[in-house]
Every structure is written in C-alpha cells, then in structure tokens.
Amino acid sequence: MGICRLDSLPHRRIDVKVYAPQHYACALLYFTGSDHFNRSMRCFAKAKGFTLCDRGLRPTVRRGKATDSxxxxxxxxxxxxxxxEFEREEDVFAFLELPYKTPPERALDDNAAGIAAAAARVRAENNVDVDDDDDAGAEVFVGQRPQLSLWSGAK
Structure with missing residues (x-):
C-alpha cells in the first residue's frame, strides 16, 4: 500500500498486488468493478454454488448459518x-453463463442490478435461503431498476 498525490489533486491510496497467473483473471475482475457490481457477481456465483473472490472461483457449500447468535x-x-482456473475475465463470465461486461460497463448500476436479479432467480430455482446470505447488500438492487433486458438470458 502507498499514498500518492498529483498536482492540486487529493491524496490517493495505491494498492500494489501481485497474483499468481491462475488468479489473474479473477483478480482483475475483482479490482475493475464497482463495489455493487462485485457484490452482485459474488452473490450470483454463490447462488450457483461457488465462491468468487480475487483469488479465484471454487465450488463451495455452506454449513449452518452465516451469523452467530x-x-x-x-x-x-x-x-x-x-x-x-481462467485465463481471461471473459472466461469467468462465460463459466457463470453471464454476458461479459467491460470494466466501464461494470460501473453502471443497471448491470449490477441485472446480476443481482439473475442471482435471485437462481436462488428461487434452487430454493436457497436468502436469510443466510453473507453477501447481503447485493440484493439491494433487485426491483429498483426496471430495465433488465440485458440479463434476461442469464441462467
């Protein structure tokens, strides 16, 4: 981590991360999306039975509740x-059966909303209990954006 400042601009934090080649696609995806888009992607992966983070995508099950008493x-x-393992970001989207979104497109709330809505559909199809969600907040977008046609094909 470091801090930099360009002329007359605010100070900015710089994170320098080094990843093994097999983690590169997921790391790039993780760090080039808005926070809402990233949460929605993780929520969608979870609905499909996976955990998605900057170090990769892996099949996962959950045992018990996500919170204690x-x-x-x-x-x-x-x-x-x-x-x-993926070589490119596009491969992560393809594996999850989602249309690829470029980094600038990931900043659009409609795209995060589309993924969250697709995750809700997958959860409903698989009878997944939303109350045990450790990615709470991704569902914030469900129902708030009327135009979701970009994601109608997401499975």
Whole structure:
C-alpha cells in the first residue's frame, strides 16, 4: 500500500498486488468493478454454488448459518472442489453463463442490478435461503431498476 498525490489533486491510496497467473483473471475482475457490481457477481456465483473472490472461483457449500447468535459473521463456507482456473475475465463470465461486461460497463448500476436479479432467480430455482446470505447488500438492487433486458438470458 502507498499514498500518492498529483498536482492540486487529493491524496490517493495505491494498492500494489501481485497474483499468481491462475488468479489473474479473477483478480482483475475483482479490482475493475464497482463495489455493487462485485457484490452482485459474488452473490450470483454463490447462488450457483461457488465462491468468487480475487483469488479465484471454487465450488463451495455452506454449513449452518452465516451469523452467530450475536449476529456476527461466521465463515461457514466449505470448499468441495478445486478452484476453476481462467485465463481471461471473459472466461469467468462465460463459466457463470453471464454476458461479459467491460470494466466501464461494470460501473453502471443497471448491470449490477441485472446480476443481482439473475442471482435471485437462481436462488428461487434452487430454493436457497436468502436469510443466510453473507453477501447481503447485493440484493439491494433487485426491483429498483426496471430495465433488465440485458440479463434476461442469464441462467
């Protein structure tokens, strides 16, 4: 981590991260999306039975609740397979059966809304309990954006 400042502009934090080649596609996806888009992607991957982070996508199941009796997050994820390796960001989208979005398109709330709506459909099809969601907040977009036609083909 570092801090920089260009003439008359505010100070900015710089994060320098180094990833192994097999993590590059997921790392690039993670760091080039808006926070809403990233949460929606993770929520969609979760609905499909995977965990998505900057280090990859892997099949995962959840055991028990995502929070303890005090409401504190509990990591209830159990990996059930090897991580899926990708060479390009486009491959991550294709694997999840989502249309590819370029980094500038990821800043659009409608695209995050589309992924969140697709995740809700997958959860409904698979009877996934939304109350145990550790990606809470991704559903914020469901129902708030009327135009979701870009995502009508998402499975």
């Amino acid at each position: 005090r409401g504190k997050y509990v990591d209830n994820k159990v990996a059930v397979g090897r991580p899926v």
